Amino acid sequence: MTRPTPPSPPRPLRLGTRRSPLAMAQAREARDRLVAAHGWSEDAVEILPVLASGDRIQDRPLADIGGKALWTKELDAWLGEGEIDFAVHSMKDVETVRPKALTIAALLPRADVRDVLIGATRLGTIPRGARLGTSAPRRAAQMLNLRPDVKIVGFRGNVATRLAKLQAGEADVTLLAAAGLERLEQTGVGHPLEPGEWLPAPAQGAIGIECRTDDETMRGWLSAIDDAPTRAQVMAERALLLALGGSCHSPVAVLTNGSDMLTMRAAIFSPDGIFRVEREAEFAAGDDDAAAELARRLLAEAPEAVSTYFSGPPM
Numbered sequence: 356m357t358r359p360t361p362p363s364p365p366r367p368l369r370l371g372t373r374r375s376p377l378a379m380a381q382a383r384e385a386r387d388r389l390v391a392a393h394g395w396s397e398d399a400v401e402i403l404p405v406l407a408s409g410d411r412i413q414d415r416p417l418a419d420i421g422g423k424a425l426w427t428k429e430l431d432a433w434l435g436e437g438e439i440d441f442a443v444h445s446m447k448d449v450e451t452v453r454p455k456a457l458t459i460a461a462l463l464p465r466a467d468v469r470d471v472l473i474g475a476t477r478l479g480t481i482p483r484g485a486r487l488g489t490s491a492p493r494r495a496a497q498m499l500n501l502r503p504d505v506k507i508v509g510f511r512g513n514v515a516t517r518l519a520k521l522q523a524g525e526a527d528v529t530l531l532a533a534a535g536l537e538r539l540e541q542t543g544v545g546h547p548l549e550p551g552e553w554l555p556a557p558a559q560g561a562i563g564i565e566c567r568t569d570d571e572t573m574r575g576w577l578s579a580i581d582d583a584p585t586r587a588q589v590m591a592e593r594a595l596l597l598a599l600g601g602s603c604h605s606p607v608a609v610l611t612n613g614s615d616m617l618t619m620r621a622a623i624f625s626p627d628g629i630f631r632v633e634r635e636a637e638f639a640a641g642d643d644d645a646a647a648e649l650a651r652r653l654l655a656e657a658p659e660a661v662s663t664y665f666s667g668p669p670m
């Protein structure tokens with residue numbers, strides 16, 4: 356018996372995305388997975404790129420210009436106004452508190468979570484006093500913790516821009532997410548750092564898809580491409596971040612493994628890397644309280660030089 360092909364939606368679904376090459380690659384992946392899951396033709400989904408504030412302002416660190424909201428506010432508005440039906444995001448760039456009117460309806464299977472070191476083969480072979488190009492507080496603090504001799508230089512812009520800046524000698528080494536490089540088909544670039552020595556950012560490597568909370572039809576379609584282990588890990592990492600009260604200035608690194616039972620290892624730092632507090636916890640998927648408890652333990656053990664960058668659990 357052959358199953359009839361489900362009809363495509365009555366009109367093309369409009370998928371909103373930022374317009375950087377990485378965001379566009381993520382949007383195509385989301386579209387491909389959605390049409391494949393439902394047996395639709397590719398033109399059942401139309402990709403609509405938006406220029407996000409975060410992409411317009413390139414000369415200052417993200418943390419100084421308004422933080423992660425700069426990646427989402429245009430797409431949030433488009434969703435709210437019905438200009439698009441769903442939006443795709445790097446979950447790493449999505450604030451921990453989202454508007455109630457929006458729902459993260461699908462998380463695609465998490466890609467390689469590791470950071471890749473470019474310009475040296477290992478942390479230990481980075482030349483003494485080398486300049487690390489990064490504007491991420493987590494990458495800067497974690498590097499200074501391991502290699503206090505390294506100098507940090509600000510480095511913003513999309514993946515290609517950062518690689519070009521490195522090439523031009525603005526820094527000696529840089530760090531990029533393996534997931535992003537992979538999605539841009541730059542797989543030969545750099546050397547991945549293992550989680551045993553170097554922790555990624557919360558939700559690194561995960562693509563999230565949001566739609567309006569009251570759009571039951573869209574939520575139903577998107578649920579077909581939701582990956583349960585990724586959802587368990589990413590939601591736990593977001594619960595940790597929420598309970599830490601972290602902002603874009605907060606140096607926090609975390610990695611969660613598992614699906615039904617999760618193992619979470621998290622570290623918080625002082626921005627100068629002098630202090631590092633790291634703890635691990637094991638808990639069941641969906642147990643946000645356990646992730647919050649890990650956050651409280653980290654903060655309780657952190658010296659002021661670390662905890663001052665975190666506001667703690669929301670009241």
Ligand SMILES: NCc1[nH]cc(CCC(=O)O)c1CC(=O)O
Nearest residue numbers: 445447531532534535559560561
């Ligand atoms: N901060 C920008 C950003 N947001 C998501 C990714 C990579 C893809 C991902 O982590 O899912 C990147 C680039 C990078 O950090 O190298």
